[in-house]
Amino acid sequence: MENPLWNRLPAEVRDQVDALVADDQRLSAVKAVLDGSGQPRAGLYECHRLVAERYAALGQGFHRPPTAPLDLEDLIRKVQELPRPPAAVEALWDGDTEGWFVVVLGVTRDPNTEHHLATVQHGNDIRAFNGEVPPWPEAEEASRIGAALAGRLGVPFHFASPDEPDDSAPRWWDTL
Numbered sequence: 001m002e003n004p005l006w007n008r009l010p011a012e013v014r015d016q017v018d019a020l021v022a023d024d025q026r027l028s029a030v031k032a033v034l035d036g037s038g039q040p041r042a043g044l045y046e047c048h049r050l051v052a053e054r055y056a057a058l059g060q061g062f063h064r065p066p067t068a069p070l071d072l073e074d075l076i077r078k079v080q081e082l083p084r085p086p087a088a089v090e091a092l093w094d095g096d097t098e099g100w101f102v103v104v105l106g107v108t109r110d111p112n113t114e115h116h117l118a119t120v121q122h123g124n125d126i127r128a129f130n131g132e133v134p135p136w137p138e139a140e141e142a143s144r145i146g147a148a149l150a151g152r153l154g155v156p157f158h159f160a161s162p163d164e165p166d167d168s169a170p171r172w173w174d175t176l
Helices: 003-009 012-020 026-036 044-057 072-080 137-153
Strands: 088-096 099-108 113-120
Touching: 003 044, 012 026, 012 044, 026 044, 072 088, 072 099, 072 113, 072 137, 099 137, 113 137
Parallel strands: none
Antiparallel strands: 088 099, 099 113
16 A cells, blocks of 8 residues: 555555454544654544545444334334333434434433434435435434334433534423
């Protein structure tokens, strides 16, 4: 692989990066490159690009595959395993270095507690630059299944920002 940053990394750091890539520990691999890059220290984006190149060189997909479609019966089983019944079902946006995704939660009160039920992601954020979104298919799926789950449980469904990613949208308990 011809990459000046890769070539200047010590052999043990290159081995560590490849081991982390093999274990799909993307952020740890980026940190290993950053920490091992010496002086002048490499930039974060340069390290990220290098790790993406190592994923390709090792024959691994760098981007997370889309999540499997949500199954209402599986979610009902997960809710039945919660310590107490939820007062609402909530969907909310979250994101990481790969892009936006929607998390479906069972929400309980007194104290306000959220219980992860599912994560929905249908691609990375390159979709936004390619004009593939909106609509956001993960928001559509989370809205459809979340509303169905809430209906089966007899509780409200809350998704404050179904039309666009917004990780600062009001939570269900903020609307009471």
